Amino acid sequence: QQQVKQSPQSLIVQKGGISIINCAYENTAFDYFPWYQQFPGKGPALLIAIRPDVSEKKEGRFTISFNKSAKQFSLHIMDSQPGDSATYFCAASGRNNQGGKLIFGQGTELSVKP
Amino acid sequence: KAGVTQTPRYLIKTRGQQVTLSCSPISGHRSVSWYQQTPGQGLQFLFEYFSETQRNKGNFPGRFSGRQFSNSRSEMNVSTLELGDSALYLCASSRFGTGTTYEQYFGPGTRLTVT
Numbered sequence: 001q002q003q004v005k006q007s008p009q010s011l012i013v014q015k016g017g018i019s020i021i022n023c024a025y026e027n028t029a030f031d032y033f034p035w036y037q038q039f040p041g042k043g044p045a046l047l048i049a050i051r052p053d054v055s056e057k058k059e060g061r062f063t064i065s066f067n068k069s070a071k072q073f074s075l076h077i078m079d080s081q082p083g084d085s086a087t088y089f090c091a092a093s094g095r096n097n098q099g100g101k102l103i104f105g106q107g108t109e110l111s112v113k114p
Numbered sequence: 115k116a117g118v119t120q121t122p123r124y125l126i127k128t129r130g131q132q133v134t135l136s137c138s139p140i141s142g143h144r145s146v147s148w149y150q151q152t153p154g155q156g157l158q159f160l161f162e163y164f165s166e167t168q169r170n171k172g173n174f175p176g177r178f179s180g181r182q183f184s185n186s187r188s189e190m191n192v193s194t195l196e197l198g199d200s201a202l203y204l205c206a207s208s209r210f211g212t213g214t215t216y217e218q219y220f221g222p223g224t225r226l227t228v229t
Contacts, residue, residue, distance in 0.1 A: 034217065043118075043204050043220035044157070089157060099210055100147050100162035101170040102218060107156060 002027060004092050006105025013112050019077040021108045023090035026071065030092040032099065035064065035075045038087045038107075047088075048075070080112045116141065118207050118221035126227045132193040135224045139186050139207030145169075146188040147218060148180060151202040160203075163188055164210060192226075200228045 006023045013019045023033075031052055036044035050057045050064040050073065057064045063076040077084055090105040119138045127133050139146050147170075148160040159172040163182035180190040186207075192199055202225050206218040 043222045046217050046219060049217060100145050101159050104157040
């Protein structure tokens with residue numbers, strides 16, 4: 001019940017295209033859903049996050065769509081660029097004192113071809 | 115504002131030895147969480163410290179331990195190292211209070227190799 005399942009494992013997109021990564025969770029106690037971007041040799045960097053009271057959040061070219069009833073959320077990268085090539089992780093954490101415990105998906109390796 | 119810093123960045127140890135890793139959170143952040151990242155298991159939560167107290171713990175053996183100091187800096191220790199402990203150990207800090215959730219910011223990690 002603590003798992004977060006992420007797909008696809010890898011993704012190849014042409015420059016200018018839309019990259020879509022999906023995640024699903026089971027634990028209804030989760031109430032915070034961030035996405036992280038990680039480049040080789042670096043720590044994960046927070047990209048964007050959402051809470052279950054909204055269905056969509058957009059920051060620049062990055063959008064999170066959230067479906068509370070389906071317990072699914074996804075990251076859309078619009079106008080994908082070669083510089084977006086990295087590994088992306090979705091995550092979830094619970095409310096109150098569980099907030100410091102992020103449960104991560106397995107990651108998606110994104111490659112954007114020029 | 116300086117980010118999360120971790121020392122050392124790279125470490126090579128022998129099976130059976132012990133190791134201590136250090137993390138300095140972003141100024142003003144009181145919560146420090148530790149994660150282990152491996153190609154096979156991905157990112158796994160180890161533990162979280164808030165105000166010098168362990169607030170959450172993951173499913174790791176007792177060989178993995180940590181502590182937090184009054185200035186919010188944190189250390190984690192792994193005793194009796196095993197080959198499978200080779201991983202990138204990541205520290206993340208947050209402004210967490212009680213009953214709220216804030217963003218976690220990660221450091222660059224410590225790459226531990228056990229031979």
